[in-house]
Amino acid sequence: MRILVVEDEKPLADALTEILKQNRYHVDAVYHGNHGLAYARSGIYDLILLDIMLPGIDGLSILKTLRKEHITTPIIILTAKSEVSDIITGLDAGSDDYLAKPFSTGELLARIRALSRRSAAYNEEILTCGDLSFNKSAMELCCGSDSLKLGLKESQLIELLLNNAGRVMPKNLLIEKIWGPDSDAEYNNIEVYISFLRQKLTFLGTGTQIRTIRGVGYQLEENCEK
Ligand code: CA
Numbered sequence: 001m002r003i004l005v006v007e008d009e010k011p012l013a014d015a016l017t018e019i020l021k022q023n024r025y026h027v028d029a030v031y032h033g034n035h036g037l038a039y040a041r042s043g044i045y046d047l048i049l050l051d052i053m054l055p056g057i058d059g060l061s062i063l064k065t066l067r068k069e070h071i072t073t074p075i076i077i078l079t080a081k082s083e084v085s086d087i088i089t090g091l092d093a094g095s096d097d098y099l100a101k102p103f104s105t106g107e108l109l110a111r112i113r114a115l116s117r118r119s120a121a122y123n124e125e126i127l128t129c130g131d132l133s134f135n136k137s138a139m140e141l142c143c144g145s146d147s148l149k150l151g152l153k154e155s156q157l158i159e160l161l162l163n164n165a166g167r168v169m170p171k172n173l174l175i176e177k178i179w180g181p182d183s184d185a186e187y188n189n190i191e192v193y194i195s196f197l198r199q200k201l202t203f204l205g206t207g208t209q210i211r212t213i214r215g216v217g218y219q220l221e222e223n224c225e226k
Contacts, residue, residue, distance in 0.1 A: 006036030033057035067094035127162035130222025132208035143204035
């Protein structure tokens, strides 16, 4: 799960990033409203923590713009206690939740879990497609009585493919979701990991396969024609 932090108080943004990373989230932080909007528009985030008072475009305008553009990423507004009227405005503008600063780490993590539970896919511990299953916390890929441990990138990749089984996943979307928008990971990085995964699928003898859609990306499919 990838989280965007938009917060101009750098020490707070950095502390949030650190806490979220320790809790196994992937995090990008930006400190300016304009960057916040640009990153949020990429559509690669599963959740956004959004401060209201920002240099450039303010948080509420970012929120309104995103909702107007039908970007439905869950958003938690971060706000100072003195800005309670802004909170009401924020909820009206389509934010999903808010946290008044200062907030505790426990409270933040609980809110994130609550929001991610709403999108059921993140809540499922075991993802399946055909006879293939993947245990997220054990990072284990299984078919019948056989199972294999996956590395971190392979796990992220198979999780994305399983959450979108049957759908074509563009290469650049996979790269941005796994390596982040600023990474210099290239197409061949993803090809290497796809080939690792294919070897493992073959080893497990599953009917589920990763199809290459030439010039676009990849699609996970069960029981490809032999
Ligand atoms: Ca601020």
